[in-house]
Amino acid sequence: MRILLWAALATVAASAQVKYEDILAGPGANWLTYAGSYSGQRHSSLSQINTATAKNLTPQWVYHVPDAKKLEAVPVVYDGILYVTNSNQLHALDARTGRKIWVYRDEQAEGSRVNRGPAILGDRVYFVTTDCHLVALHRKTGAVLWHKKYADTKDGYFATMAPFAVKDKIIVGMGGGDSGARGFLKALAAETGQELWTLWTVPAKGEPGAETWSKDLTLRWGGAATWLSGTFDPALNLLYWTTGNPWPDFYGGDRLGANLYSDSLIAVDVDSGKLKWHFQFTPHDTHDWDAQSWPVLLDIPWNGQPRKVVVHPNRNGFFYLLDRVTGEFLRATQFADKVDWAKGIDAKGVPILTPDKDPTPGGTRACPAVRGAANWMSPSYNPATGLFYLPTLEQCDIYSSSAKEPKPMTGFAGTGGEQIPAEPGQMFLRAIDPRTGKRVWQYPMTGPATAWAGTVSTAGGVVLFGDDAGHLVAADAKTGKHLWHFGTSQNITASPITYLVDGKQYVTICSATHVFTFGLFTPAE
Amino acid sequence: MRIFILAGFAALALAQRTPMKPEDVAAGRQLYRNSCAGCHGRTGEGGRGPNLMGGRAVSRSTDAALFQSLKFGLAGTDMPPTKLPDEKLWQILAFVRGLSAPAYEIPVEGDEKAGAAVYFGKGGCTRCHAIAGRGGVSGPDLTSIGHQRPLNLLREAVLDPGKRVAPGYQQATLHLRSGRTLSGVLRDYTTYTYTLQDDQGELHFVRAADVTDSRLLPGTPMPGDYRQALTADERRDLIKFLSRQSARGEQ
Numbered sequence: 001m002r003i004l005l006w007a008a009l010a011t012v013a014a015s016a017q018v019k020y021e022d023i024l025a026g027p028g029a030n031w032l033t034y035a036g037s038y039s040g041q042r043h044s045s046l047s048q049i050n051t052a053t054a055k056n057l058t059p060q061w062v063y064h065v066p067d068a069k070k071l072e073a074v075p076v077v078y079d080g081i082l083y084v085t086n087s088n089q090l091h092a093l094d095a096r097t098g099r100k101i102w103v104y105r106d107e108q109a110e111g112s113r114v115n116r117g118p119a120i121l122g123d124r125v126y127f128v129t130t131d132c133h134l135v136a137l138h139r140k141t142g143a144v145l146w147h148k149k150y151a152d153t154k155d156g157y158f159a160t161m162a163p164f165a166v167k168d169k170i171i172v173g174m175g176g177g178d179s180g181a182r183g184f185l186k187a188l189a190a191e192t193g194q195e196l197w198t199l200w201t202v203p204a205k206g207e208p209g210a211e212t213w214s215k216d217l218t219l220r221w222g223g224a225a226t227w228l229s230g231t232f233d234p235a236l237n238l239l240y241w242t243t244g245n246p247w248p249d250f251y252g253g254d255r256l257g258a259n260l261y262s263d264s265l266i267a268v269d270v271d272s273g274k275l276k277w278h279f280q281f282t283p284h285d286t287h288d289w290d291a292q293s294w295p296v297l298l299d300i301p302w303n304g305q306p307r308k309v310v311v312h313p314n315r316n317g318f319f320y321l322l323d324r325v326t327g328e329f330l331r332a333t334q335f336a337d338k339v340d341w342a343k344g345i346d347a348k349g350v351p352i353l354t355p356d357k358d359p360t361p362g363g364t365r366a367c368p369a370v371r372g373a374a375n376w377m378s379p380s381y382n383p384a385t386g387l388f389y390l391p392t393l394e395q396c397d398i399y400s401s402s403a404k405e406p407k408p409m410t411g412f413a414g415t416g417g418e419q420i421p422a423e424p425g426q427m428f429l430r431a432i433d434p435r436t437g438k439r440v441w442q443y444p445m446t447g448p449a450t451a452w453a454g455t456v457s458t459a460g461g462v463v464l465f466g467d468d469a470g471h472l473v474a475a476d477a478k479t480g481k482h483l484w485h486f487g488t489s490q491n492i493t494a495s496p497i498t499y500l501v502d503g504k505q506y507v508t509i510c511s512a513t514h515v516f517t518f519g520l521f522t523p524a525e
Numbered sequence: 526m527r528i529f530i531l532a533g534f535a536a537l538a539l540a541q542r543t544p545m546k547p548e549d550v551a552a553g554r555q556l557y558r559n560s561c562a563g564c565h566g567r568t569g570e571g572g573r574g575p576n577l578m579g580g581r582a583v584s585r586s587t588d589a590a591l592f593q594s595l596k597f598g599l600a601g602t603d604m605p606p607t608k609l610p611d612e613k614l615w616q617i618l619a620f621v622r623g624l625s626a627p628a629y630e631i632p633v634e635g636d637e638k639a640g641a642a643v644y645f646g647k648g649g650c651t652r653c654h655a656i657a658g659r660g661g662v663s664g665p666d667l668t669s670i671g672h673q674r675p676l677n678l679l680r681e682a683v684l685d686p687g688k689r690v691a692p693g694y695q696q697a698t699l700h701l702r703s704g705r706t707l708s709g710v711l712r713d714y715t716t717y718t719y720t721l722q723d724d725q726g727e728l729h730f731v732r733a734a735d736v737t738d739s740r741l742l743p744g745t746p747m748p749g750d751y752r753q754a755l756t757a758d759e760r761r762d763l764i765k766f767l768s769r770q771s772a773r774g775e776q
Binding site: 080081094096097099100101102106107108133135138140141142143144145146147149 | 627655657658662666668669672673693712713715717718720722726727728730771772773774
């Protein structure tokens with residue numbers, strides 16, 4: 001039987017095109033978008049690797065990414081080809097063997113930064129360069145189809161995000177908010193790169209929301225960066241995107257007010273680019289708590305009725321549940337133990353502040369740490385267990401501030417947050433029930449609390465995640481029981497994916513410098 | 526010691542000069558052939574002196590340092606001083622820089638527009654090569670070729686294409702156990718697997734165990750007769766056109 005199967009698969013012509021409907025279908029054989037699906041659940045329908053078989057995972061191949069120092073990419077996989085990015089580079093690999101098919105390098109890009117991965121649509125694969133070019137390459141040959149500059153580094157912008165392919169559009173965002181830059185989301189035509197719309201995440205003077213900034217300077221350079229990918233509800237035609245901190249990060253005296261739309265979740269009509277609603281998690285943030293943990297779309301009961309909700313674990317330590325049609329606040333529960341900046345979140349979703357937790361020139365201890373209780377490390381959700389898997393950091397920091405006049409694009413953030421040497425942080429993988437907001441189990445990690453590793457959930461009842469000591473770990477999704485682990489001996493700063501080629505399920509994760517791929521052990525023929 | 530310092534200042538001052546024009550590079554080529562090629566090779570490939578094409582001796586040196594080496598020689602090596610006037614030394618330097626710098630970054634003679642007409646017309650280049658998605662897929666993409674090759678390698682690729690084959694473009698025919706035959710270029714091959722791309726751009730992932738016969742063909746399907754098929758002006762213009770190809774365009 002195996003021989004027959006191999007004969008049938010002896011040559012595999014990769015000829016199909018990625019359709020919008022393929023991405024809509026969610027992850028199975030392919031992994032087509034940063035979060036696996038438009039819902040952001042990072043849950044795969046594959047079950048070859050399951051609670052019984054996960055112990056038989058073995059390395060299948062390792063690909064060294066030349067020049068890599070800190071890979072943060074989530075690859076996409078289509079039709080047996082895996083696409084992974086590094087700074088200003090895109091590598092196409094045979095997903096069965098890890099052998100390189102082609103590499104594109106943009107030698108003209110300014111500087112070097114992390115890159116969080118590509119997007120794919122039609123016969124094109126897309127990625128952003130450090131200096132805000134969206135590049136479209138032919139997915140089979142690596143040939144350049146177009147380069148589109150969508151923002152200027154002279155205005156304080158850079159780019160690290162994975163572009164987001166929706167319908168016939170590619171959505172891109174920006175980084176630079178920590179040094180002063182006006183946040184935006186843009187949609188470009190997937191075919192040509194033509195700009196279709198721009199949504200500014202800090203309003204212009206005179207527009208609604210501008211009154212939440214006390215000075216023109218900070219309004220003009222207010223941050224609210226859009227440096228992570230988003231999610232999408234096709235029925236509502238809404239994009240869900242989170243925004244970063246207001247600028248200057250740690251001193252709020254020059255930007256009195258709520259500072260819209262920083263630290264927010266925004267719902268945007270994907271065709272018009274119009275803001276449908278927004279919800280701000282941390283009004284007038286002074287702790288650099290970007291809202292960059294992406295919004296995960298779930299359909300779950302709420303007060304006995306089915307409800308379309310969006311859940312979001314925030315850097316500020318609270319796990320939010322909102323109505324994703326209207327943006328109505330439903331509930332927030334504390335998911336980290338070390339949270340002292342607020343006593344809770346009131347019935348309207350507003351934090352009940354603890355006095356004297358703002359940064360000061362001499363330093364103020366506050367929790368969570370500047371890295372946040374959650375961050376952009378990918379969470380996942382398993383509909384079968386009903387659990388949400390969330391990498392969590394328990395840590396407090398000393399936050400200091402400076403009232404120095406802010407100057408944009410000089411690296412000035414109003415100073416910062418520093419780890420307390422005698423209070424090392426600890427990371428956990430936590431399973432939270434979104435219906436109740438309660439923690440069901442947790443997987444404590446050892447390590448220096450420096451991982452930026454995410455998770456992937458599978459129909460095999462397994463959750464795979466990177467731990468704080470450089471391991472890829474498989475745990476039972478229901479109980480959190482350890483099933484398998486593999487040490488990469490590097491700090492992991494990326495999230496795993498899973499896919500199927502020639503009938504075999506693979507799991508891939510980037511370490512700092514390599515792409516590691518695993519599958520179940522099969523004896524040599 | 527003072528003399529050296531003064532010489533250094535003189536060189537730095539001269540390094541601020543205006544950019545070279547194509548005729549300076551052409552003059553530099555002639556000077557190079559008379560004065561430098563004996564040790565560094567006719568195309569800069571090296572010999573008694575270091576390789577100036579791909580070596581780091583040039584790419585990692587500043588203009589001022591290179592100028593100084595040209596003028597005063599390099600103590601402890603066979604590189605001699607010269608009495609050529611500074612103007613001529615700058616022309617040599619412009620030519621030498623062009624041996625390793627991306628073609629896009631140096632002055633290149635020719636008519637870009639006329640070169641485009643050759644590329645898309647008489648040259649037949651689009652049969653196998655694409656620029657910004659226009660053209661075939663069986664040869665390397667040329668959208669950014671001006672940044673990816675120095676001028677001498679661009680010229681060589683057009684005029685003497687069989688001299689080196691771009692990595693991932695080895696021609697091959699694979700006969701499979703199934704009876705099927707695949708032809709194209711090998712994007713990758715090992716003892717265990719082949720990744721073959723056919724002339725339609727389709728990728729075929731083949732296990733070596735499923736191959737009964739593999740023929741790796743020497744050379745390249747690129748025509749080797751452009752010296753005859755194109756006039757001198759057409760060749761010059763085509764190379765100029767290729768040297769200007771940049772995915773980012775003018776910025």
